[in-house]
Amino acid sequence: MSLPDSPAPAARALRIATRESRLALWQAEHVQRLLAGRYGWQVDLLGMTTRGDQILDRALSKVGGKGLFVKELELALEEGRAQLAVHSLKDVPMELPDGFVLAAVLEREDPRDALVSPRHGSLEALPPGAVVGTSSLRRVVQLLHRRPDLRIEPLRGNLDTRLRKLDEGAYDAIVLAAAGLKRLGLAQRIAQHFAPDEMIPCAGQGALGLEVRQGDPALDAALAALAHAPTALAVEAERAVSRALGGSCSLPLAAHAVWDGSRLCVDAALGHPQQPQSPLLRTRVDAVVETPEAARALGLQAAQALRAAGADGYLAAVVEAPAEAGS
Ligand SMILES: NCc1[nH]cc(CCC(=O)O)c1CC(=O)O
Numbered sequence: 001m002s003l004p005d006s007p008a009p010a011a012r013a014l015r016i017a018t019r020e021s022r023l024a025l026w027q028a029e030h031v032q033r034l035l036a037g038r039y040g041w042q043v044d045l046l047g048m049t050t051r052g053d054q055i056l057d058r059a060l061s062k063v064g065g066k067g068l069f070v071k072e073l074e075l076a077l078e079e080g081r082a083q084l085a086v087h088s089l090k091d092v093p094m095e096l097p098d099g100f101v102l103a104a105v106l107e108r109e110d111p112r113d114a115l116v117s118p119r120h121g122s123l124e125a126l127p128p129g130a131v132v133g134t135s136s137l138r139r140v141v142q143l144l145h146r147r148p149d150l151r152i153e154p155l156r157g158n159l160d161t162r163l164r165k166l167d168e169g170a171y172d173a174i175v176l177a178a179a180g181l182k183r184l185g186l187a188q189r190i191a192q193h194f195a196p197d198e199m200i201p202c203a204g205q206g207a208l209g210l211e212v213r214q215g216d217p218a219l220d221a222a223l224a225a226l227a228h229a230p231t232a233l234a235v236e237a238e239r240a241v242s243r244a245l246g247g248s249c250s251l252p253l254a255a256h257a258v259w260d261g262s263r264l265c266v267d268a269a270l271g272h273p274q275q276p277q278s279p280l281l282r283t284r285v286d287a288v289v290e291t292p293e294a295a296r297a298l299g300l301q302a303a304q305a306l307r308a309a310g311a312d313g314y315l316a317a318v319v320e321a322p323a324e325a326g327s
Pocket residue numbers: 088089090091175176177178179180204205206207208
């Protein structure tokens with residue numbers, strides 16, 4: 001993806017705002033290395049604790065959702081304490097606040113979900129009634145769709161915390177994003193990778209988004225040159241599905257797209273937000289796609305197909321989280 005004939009942007013110092021979990025720091029350092037290596041920029045990190053990191057005892061969907069992980073970082077950008085925020089794209093709300101833009105989406109790491117279990121090799125091999133840890137409604141509905149007998153228990157915290165709770169014996173297995181485990185060198189803990197069409201990932205899973213304040217075209221151009229076009233097209237479609245269905249993280253919605261250089265294929269699934277055993281609504285759409293607009297249109301088409309399959313009844317059952325947790 002390098003652009004050897006594009007002029008190197010002017011030397012500059014840049015600060016990246018990041019959460020302080022090991023995964024967030026790995027991701028910020030990854031971008032730091034890219035910018036230093038590609039442009040010779042001097043990049044340092046501003047580590048921050050967000051509300052999402054502090055709330056560990058309740059499902060995020062109940063306390064204000066994914067925006068909890070990004071708001072503090074956006075405030076740092078707004079106040080000029082940092083110029084760039086690096087996010088796991090799946091934690092980034094579908095609509096950014098005024099004045100903020102996604103300057104680039106980087107090449108996606110493995111988008112799949114993974115089963116981690118010390119004693120069992122796969123979902124199929126779990127004993128009847130096994131306890132599986134996850135706080136993701138999307139994972140809950142897809143797990144119960146395949147194994148209605150499972151007991152699902154909440155599981156929050158950063159990756160190390162979740163693995164520790166598994167190792168302490170609180171669960172027979174847990175489900176995590178393969179991308180985070182791989183980035184932290186923990187891939188050997190994966191018992192089973194779920195095929196993306198049998199456990200459809202979350203919109204944006206495995207991709208990194210670079211967020212900036214509007215108004216620095218030189219920075220925008222330098223960051224845009226780091227983008228990975230196939231990932232960017234795929235996540236445009238995935239995020240369009242989610243946006244079209246309200247973008248709420250109280251919704252068990254999965255959306256995953258793959259662009260093969262010509263065709264974009266979008267898989268999406270929606271479960272009932274209150275009754276995880278209700279039928280899982282599913283769709284797959286596919287078209288030749290060359291532009292972000294066409295990718296978004298295909299995502300909308302997937303959302304329409306879910307509506308035709310009954311999504312409105314499921315959407316009506318969403319209990320919205322309060323905008324600001326605890327306030
Ligand atoms: N929801 C938290 C979160 N945000 C990003 C990742 C993993 C990395 C990624 O998907 O990019 C995780 C952990 C997980 O879902 O297991």
